[in-house]
Amino acid sequence: MYDWLLFLHVLAAFLVVAGVVAYGVVVLGSAGDAARRVLAAPARALWNVGGVGTLVLGVWLALYVDGYELWDAWILAAIVLWFVASAAGGPLSRGIRDAAAPRDRGRERVLFAVAALASAAILVDMIVKPGA
Amino acid sequence: MLAAIRPGDWNLPLLVHVAGAMLVVGGLVVVAAATVAGRRRDADAAALTRLAFRTLLLGVLPSYVLMRGGAEWIASKQEWGDPAWIGIGYATADGGLLLTIIATVVAWRGARAPRGGGVTVVAALAGVMLVAYVITVWAMTTKAG
Numbered sequence: 672m673y674d675w676l677l678f679l680h681v682l683a684a685f686l687v688v689a690g691v692v693a694y695g696v697v698v699l700g701s702a703g704d705a706a707r708r709v710l711a712a713p714a715r716a717l718w719n720v721g722g723v724g725t726l727v728l729g730v731w732l733a734l735y736v737d738g739y740e741l742w743d744a745w746i747l748a749a750i751v752l753w754f755v756a757s758a759a760g761g762p763l764s765r766g767i768r769d770a771a772a773p774r775d776r777g778r779e780r781v782l783f784a785v786a787a788l789a790s791a792a793i794l795v796d797m798i799v800k801p802g803a
Numbered sequence: 804m805l806a807a808i809r810p811g812d813w814n815l816p817l818l819v820h821v822a823g824a825m826l827v828v829g830g831l832v833v834v835a836a837a838t839v840a841g842r843r844r845d846a847d848a849a850a851l852t853r854l855a856f857r858t859l860l861l862g863v864l865p866s867y868v869l870m871r872g873g874a875e876w877i878a879s880k881q882e883w884g885d886p887a888w889i890g891i892g893y894a895t896a897d898g899g900l901l902l903t904i905i906a907t908v909v910a911w912r913g914a915r916a917p918r919g920g921g922v923t924v925v926a927a928l929a930g931v932m933l934v935a936y937v938i939t940v941w942a943m944t945t946k947a948g
Contacts, residue, residue: 674945681944682937685828692829692862693836702854705847709840710833717832794825798818 676732683724684794690718690760691787697767698776698783711768718760725793726753744802749793756789813880820873826866827899828936831929833858834906838926848922849914855925856910863903871896891942895935902928 693714697707733739733746740746763782766775809817834855841851874892883889906928913921941947 678941678944682940685825685940688825689829689832692826693833696833696854696858700854700857702850705850706837706854708847709836709851713832713836791822794822795818798821799814 673732673735676728676735680725680728680732683721683728684797686717686721687725687790688721688794690714690716690721691790693717694760694763694767694783695787698763698779704770707767708770711764711770715764715768718764722753722757722760726750739803745796745800748801749796752789752793752796756786756793759783759785759789810880813877816873816876816880818873819869820877823866823869823871823873824936824940827863827870828933830858830862830866831933831936834863834910835926835929835933838910838922838929841922842926849916852910852913852916852922852925855922856907856914859903859907859910859925864907867896867900867903871900886946888942888945888947891947892939895939899932899935902932 690713693710696702697710697714700706729746729749730741733741733743759782763779763786766772766779766782837851837855837858841848841855874896878889906925909921909928910925913925
């Protein structure tokens with residue numbers, strides 16, 4: 672049980688990062704609208720499925736594993752960072768997938784930076800587990 | 804299940820290894836999406852082939868170096884023996900490097916063609932690597948064997 676929870680939790684984290692990379696190519700890359708048309712949908716799917724997976728399976732792991740509690744500082748920090756990443760990723764996704772809407776590159780870059788940095792901070796938090 | 808504790812000086816090499824692996828997989832997802840779409844969209848085929856090439860060269864290969872360097876760094880911290888999960892990791896990493904180099908060369912040749920090319924081969928190679936890396940993630944997280 673623990674092995675499967677951990678595997679699926681980590682796999683979900685891989686999906687989130689794949690979504691971040693795909694968003695990064697759309698927002699920062701030079702491939703233009705071709706990249707947007709091709710990558711907007713998979714980026715959104717990866718970000719959403721991975722995001723829900725990391726949260727649900729992470730909470731499940733925290734409840735399942737003796738020695739971890741939901742109110743541990745590093746777990747609370749991860750949950751807060753998850754919401755920060757989601758707050759940026761949602762509008763970023765909506766702005767990119769609407770092909771008819773004019774693009775606000777500056778806003779896209781800010782939202783992408785927040786989502787990417789929050790995701791990176793979650794990874795550091797998960798590995799270092801400060802206070803655990 | 805009790806929480807596993809690892810020495811604090813493993814954190815940085817583990818972070819480098821895992822972050823590199825995640826970026827490798829993310830880059831391969833972009834390559835797969837671009838090349839699969841490139842097969843269906845003639846108008847975008849050349850741009851998507853160039854995107855796949857640049858992602859392999861500037862994204863996947865440098866991330867591979869991070870992943871592999873982090874693996875060697877953490878391997879140097881302890882005598883691990885020869886468990887199956889480490890063998891799976893080495894096999895997919897070494898095989899993955901070979902396939903990445905082949906995909907990069909094929910994508911480079913395609914990117915130089917006026918209408919793109921080689922997208923089917925690059926898409927297939929990216930797909931094979933993604934499947935192999937999912938198996939590797941399973942082996943690494945469950946410490947199979």
